[in-house]
Amino acid sequence: MLSLAELSGRHVVLPHSRLPIVAEPDVLVVGGGSAGLAAATAAARGGAEVMLVERFGYLGGLASGGLIILLLTMDDGAGHQTVAGLCQEMVDRMERRGAVHYPPRSEWDDPDARLVEHYSRWGLVWGRGPHRVRYSVAFEPHEFIFAADEMLNEAGVRPLYQTWACEPVVEGGAIRSVVIQNKAGRQAIAPRVVIDTSGDGDLFAAAGEPFELERVHPWLWFLMSNVGDLDEALQGTKGLFFHTLGAGRVLVPWGGEGRTQRKIDATDPVEVAEALAECRRMVKEEADRLKESVPAFRDAHISMIADQLGITESRRLQGEYVMSRDDLDRPFADTVARTGHWTKYGCVYNIPYRSLQPKGVTNLLTAGRCISVDHRVHHATKEIPACMATGEAAGTAAAMAVQAGRGVKEIDVAGLQRRLREQGAMLE
Ligand SMILES: Cc1cc2nc3c(=O)[nH]c(=O)nc-3n(C[C@H](O)[C@H](O)[C@H](O)COP(=O)(O)OP(=O)(O)OC[C@H]3O[C@@H](n4cnc5c(N)ncnc54)[C@H](O)[C@@H]3O)c2cc1C
Secondary structure, three states: OOOHHHHHOOOOOOOOOOOOEEEOOOEEEEOOEHHHHHHHHHHHHOOOOEEEEOOOOOOEHHHOOOOOOEEOOOEOOOOOEOOOHHHHHHHHHHHOOOOEEOOOHHHOOOOOHHHHHHHHOOOOOOOOOOOOOOOOEEEOHHHHHHHHHHHHHHHOOEEEOOOEEEEEEEEOOEEEEEEEEEOOEEEEEOOOEEEEOOOOOHHHHHOOOOEEEOOEOOEOOEEEEOOOOHHHHHHOOOOOOEEOOOOOOEEEOOEOEOOEOOOEOOOOHHHHHHHHHHHHHHHHHHHHHHHHHOHHHOOOEEEEEOOOOEOOOOEEEOOOOOEOHHHEOOOOOOEEEEEEOOOOOOOEEEEEHHHHOOOOOOOEEEOOOOOOEOHHHHHHHOOHHHHHHHHHHHHHHHHHHHHHOOOHHHOOHHHHHHHHHHOOOOOO
16 A cells, blocks of 8 residues: 555645744644643633634544543542543533433442443443442533533634644744644744644644654444334443433444454554545444344434544654653652543552653643553543643643743743642642
């Protein structure tokens, strides 16, 4: 198979180009997934003028368009909440519209087999037993988008949809502008601080920061509606589909190792295109198989297919600090977020501010699934609650850097931690 670069063979040399600077915000957030939403909201609430560019037409990234509609997990697997702040606010906003399902606090850590079975059927209990009830949350994807829109709007963030951030212009160790591309052509935004929440680390990679790239089996989750007796269907088919919000509707977490044929590099457009086509074909086959072989699915139909490929991992920053498995339960003086582990009980990763910082560029932070951790720690830090927690930390830090007129590495970290706690983040 040829990559795009090989296919083109020869080169095109563009004439020297002058691009209009269309905005000069304090903070530019690249990517409006769960991390970007949190980063932009936190930065704007912190007093910064914030712009967010997103290549699609909605917020949430994998948490909405990828149909990854489970917040795993907001606890430490021992009955204590580890992620709150903007993630908890998102749950509260969706709850007001009846769009979440999760165990009440009184059930957290309960080993009762009946309760564990109930929440397992919602996809909220994972890993090896002995199992206990976790504080994890199933939600409705459109409601996540509605709540995200409200949060950005109320905070005064200016979103720019259908816009790709393509190229940082780095001078004197800082990003002076970011080239964007949309229907209006190529333009530039000149921010004071940039937060890369693109999931794939597009900005830090283009800025020349070191990273690791993981190849992964792709996923394509989908929803089926008009399903009959779901509990009966779930008896013999554990893990193939889950209860989700909405009567007669199931979430099918399709893809991954053993189903898709090969691992892909999610930053290679040819491989992504091939994987999308392959996964869609397999989704159709799986829906047909369920209809034919599981009586409860006889009259069911596909009601939604994720419009983003499920990519667990691609680029991970090799930043000021790279977290490894040895950091499990390790305290850091610069902890700015924490997360439990969705498959493990009673353990926590404290995430240091240095894991959001690249080694070189002085006005760039990252948050979400591409932060500076190794492959193992990534299993925990890539989860949506952790992405929102690191996003909130990065956004708050960016606003402080702007106010202090300093680089992002020079801010008062104790002051950042104080602000995060005041906002409801859980740092200990
Ligand atoms: C199959 C699978 C199952 C998972 N299961 C769970 C689960 O059950 N629970 C859980 O909590 N987590 C789960 N995760 C992890 C979680 O969904 C993601 O890691 C998390 O949503 C990532 O959030 P993010 O904001 O970092 O990135 P993303 O959600 O990927 O958001 C990145 C955003 O940036 C935009 N973007 C990218 N590049 C550019 C660019 N150059 N310019 C402009 N915009 C750009 C994208 O369109 C997107 O909106 C799962 C992941 C996968 C793939």
